[in-house]
Amino acid sequence: MLTLLSYAMIICFMYLIMSKRLSPLVALLLVPVAFASMGGFATQLGPMMLDGVKMLAPTGIMLTFAILYFCMMTDAGLFNPLVKLILKTVKGDPRKIVLGTAILGLCVGLDGDGATTYIITTAALLPLYRLTGIRMQVMATVLLMTIGVMNILPWAGPFSRAASAMHVDITELFVEMIPIMFAGAIWVLFSAWYLGRVEYRRLGVVQLDEEAALEGMAHIRMRDWRFIFNSALTISLIAAMMISLMPLPILFMLAFAIGALVNFPKLKDQKAMVARHADNVLAVTLLIFAAGTFVGIMSGTGMIKAISASLIYVVPEWAGHFMSVFTAFLSMPFTYVLTNDAFYFGILPILAETASHYGIGAQEMAIASLIGQPVHLLSPLVASTYLLCGLLDLDYGDNQRVSMKWMIGTCVVMFIAALLFGSISIIAKA
Template sequence: MLVTLSVLMLIFFIFCLMTKRLSALTALIIIPTVFALIGGFYAHIGKFMMDGIKTVAPNGVMIIFAMLYFMVMTEAGMFDPLVKRVIKAVKGDPVKIFLGTVLLAFIVALDGDGATIYIIVLSAFLPIYQRLGLSLPMVCCLLLQVSGLGNMVPWGGPTARAATSMHVEIGDMFVPMLPGLLASAVWTFVLAYIFGRRERARLGNHLDLNFENTIDEQHRCRGTKTFYFNWVLTFLLIIGLCIEVLPLSYLFMIAACLALIVNFPDIQAQKEQLEQHAPPILAVSSLIFAAGVFTGVFSGTGMVDAVGTALLDVIPQSLGPYMAVVTALLSIPMTWLVSNDVFYFGVLPVLADTAKHHGISGIEMARASLMGQPVHILSPLVASTYLVVSMLKLDYSENQYFTFKWSLVSSLILIVVSLLTGIFPFYAA
């Protein structure tokens, strides 16, 4: 019954999003609630919901104050010189802009957190995209490609989970994966070039190649002292995030307060900043907590475990020697359907137990299990994806439709290069 209920819920969820019967916010809350009631879980649904919200709460709070911090810094003019230099360098060429977007995103992605990528990159580049009229779905797709690969750094969540589940050293598991990751990173730059060429052809003679006065007209910079203070504060914040001196959400709380006090010392000006930035922050934070409801109900009812078990049951024993490849391919839909915790701590150990009878090691299975991460970033269970979609004011379902095929290519490149470099076997006798 749980398998049927969970499959129907997922189908109905996807259908409502794709056909725009419901918004992402309402679908994430209403659909799991209805199906949990159908399944007879009315006595525990409140607990499931609260458990899910507690899971996403740290990220939700972090994103709220991270958005406030970077929005305040943008209003204070911190990014204006950077944007002006980028404008001068790229001369309005979409190819150079998209390549620069990917380069900056990969640099920021070293911290392993998708939300940071979106906030920093869009704070710097969004005025340029809007001024030129570039395709925002393409921008979103490129950032999601980078975020999916950034998830796979050793200190990222999926890699740590895979290593922990298989009881292997992260370094030993990760280093042989670098050729595959580099190949997928190169593909992302190629995709940026392809998108840039398309936009260059689409805009044609309408491209504004000289708009250096875009920032000057806004007169946002509040003085040399605050400008340098803002960059020093941001640098210290990034260092603090990397070494985790305090919880990420708390660091952004402190930084946002300092940014407001220094750049807008007048209380009325601070209130105006909060009022100005409240709508986009509320739009994103509400989606994140709605995703927590979906996750909590989906996990608490046991539906997510039922889906994983059902998929394992349909794998024939004859595929045992190919279990590494099966795991790599299975990680693509599985990490979209279920959370990383469920896949790496629930499904992967079962797959690895079968694989070891054919001489496939735990470290090889751990590597194979990470191949679906470029697609996983599109999962409705990934809170940060709602952030980038909201910041770019895109439709969630249309973004899924546009981005999926490119993310799938990235995963397939990872698998092919991984097989060619031998970090997990195609066949084991």
């Protein structure tokens, strides 16, 4: 009964937001409450929801100060030289702009974190998209695809979870994943070129005015001491993130405070800067805490465990020889409806145990389990996607509907690459 209720809740949630019957914020708050109440958990909802909010509180804090930090740096002119370089390179051609978005997203995404990639890339390219009239949804789709590939790096969460759950060597697993990720990156670049071509047909080459593109942004030269300071501060922040010097929320809080003090020393200017970006911050933060209640109810009622347990009955007994193939395709829907922890530590070991009886190794299962990560980014449990939609002022349901086919395409390309490179076998050899 709980399993059916869990699947019904996910389907209802997706329908309501994609059909625009409810906003994502309202759906995240009310849909799980309604279904949990139908399941007899009405009296226990308060503690469950609070636990979920507590769980996502660090993420909410991190995103709040990350948005403020990079918006502040945009105001201070840190990205002006990059925007100027892009303007000279692309010459108003949507094909070059969208392809450049993919290249920049892949480069910035080397840290494996979606939130920072979205903030940095949108800060650099948003003026250009607005000036040329390229649809913001194109940028969102391309950036989601880039992170769908870069999120599988060893220092990103899914990779470490898969390696830990399967007890395989991280280096060996990464070596096997490199050609698969490379194939995924090629698909991302091809998709970006195609989407850029669609925009080119719609808009043609747009004559760009550099001054118009930088309108409203601070006029700053690379030799100015504040530009040098801001660059050093941002590089230090990213380096500290990569070596895990401090928790991310603390790093962004400190970096924001230092940046605000240097760039906006007057109290009234600091207040004006925060007020200027309050809408973006609030839109994302509200969704994060609403998602916390969603996660709290799913965990507290046992819905996540019920969905995990139901997977055992999805895979028929005769499919044992094809377990790695099944795992690759099942990782798409199940990382969508479950957290990465639930999938990699709850479901993957069970699938791997079954696969071992048919001669399928732990490393092959780990590779198969990572194939579905691009689709996971569209899950209502992923905070960074709310951030991207907030930064680009996009409807969450529209973004899911448009981006889903491209994310599935990324998964399919990586699966085919895994087959061609021998990382996954269609039929178990033993």
